[in-house]
Amino acid sequence: MSINEMKTEYPIVSVVIEGYNELLDLGTAKDTLAALANQDYPANCIEVILVGTSAQVDKWKTQFSNTQFYGVKPFAADGINYYELKNICVNIASGQVFAFTDSDVTPRKGWISSGVEKIKQGADAVVGPSLFGNNKFHADNVLMRVAASIAWGFVIGENKNTNSLIASNMLSHNVIFNADSFRQFQFDANYGRTCSAVLLYKTLIKSNCKVALSPNQQTIHSFSWNWWIFQYHRRIGYEVYKLRRLDDSYPNKWISKTKLLEPLLTLMWHVLLDIPRWSRFSKALNESFLRRWLSFPVVVSLSLIARSSEMLGMYATLANPEKMRQWAENA
Secondary structure: OOHHHHHHHOOOEEEEEEOHHHHOOOOOHHHHHHHHHOOOOOHHHEEEEEEEOHHHHHHHHHHOOOOOOOEEEEEEOOOOOHHHHHHOHHHHOOOOEEEEEEOOEEEOOOHHHHHHHHHHOOOOEEEOOEEEEOOOOOOOOHHHHHHHHHHHHHHEEEOOOOOOEEEOOOOOOOEEEEHHHHHHHOOOHHHOOOOHHHHHHHHHHHOOOOEEEOOOOOEEEEOOHHHHHHHHHHHHHHHHHHHHHHOOOOOOHHHHHHHHHHHHHHHHHHHHHHHHHHHHHHHHOOOOHHHHHHOHHHHHHHHHHHHHHHHHHHHHHHHOHHHHHHHHHHO
16 A cells, blocks of 8 residues: 555544543543554544643653654643633644544554544544443443443434434544645634533534434443532533523523522433434444433432532532632532
8 A cells, every 4th residue: 555545545533532531530541542543443543632731741642652643742731721722732733634532531452543533434523432441430331322422422413304313512632624724714712611612513514514423432431420420510510501591502401590590400401302312322332222221210319419409519610600610610
């Protein structure tokens, strides 16, 4: 295979990994790179962009000085937020494709290849299912799959005309872009740790860009019940409150006019949404029909826990908007 054929078959993919979550002891860039080395995509066509603090970069330069990748580029960026760290890639990445993940995430084997295939077919961006896992629970455990569906199943929608699964949103730790498309739009970093991935998806759709779904583009995010209940979903309560007021196309915007009832109505609505969301999510993961239906009591139970935390986060936002904003944008 010639060099030009190699570039066509296997374009250089710049994988962007921020060190933000590593600083919070949620995971390590080392584990993420180990998962990248295990991809079914040539390692010499994978460029790794590591963006973090000066101290992290000093460690990474030693830790990853000798790898099989196309290149590893540690880049120091002190004092900037999560999405600013991701946007830095436009100035230093050399790939034709940008793949975004986090330092507490391990991509599964077909993550890059499945996303690149969709890009080659004309997609501007590609999303896939994000899972949870830890030392106690495997990512294919039903509890972990249901927890992932509740947290991140919103990226998988359904075409009402064909009943086929489609991309309905995106997550910043599991999205792959045509590099030119990302350079044109990028993440809006004005909201700290919050909202930007959802807003970028909306921008792409309004601009008639193609956002594709690839069920094999799977990642495994580190997990603890404490984080899932008291940090992640509490922050989502703030994000939903904020997005209702930022996004003109956000569904059921009338709820924002109910004042003190807004968090409670949101809880009820989201629990109802989690049931068909699990159906779509489990279908994307090829769950058996029997296991999908037997899991519904687990879905409802975990949904009530998660959405209650969101409700409390939304009430905290109503009580003290500035304090909650500062916490959420840096959580």
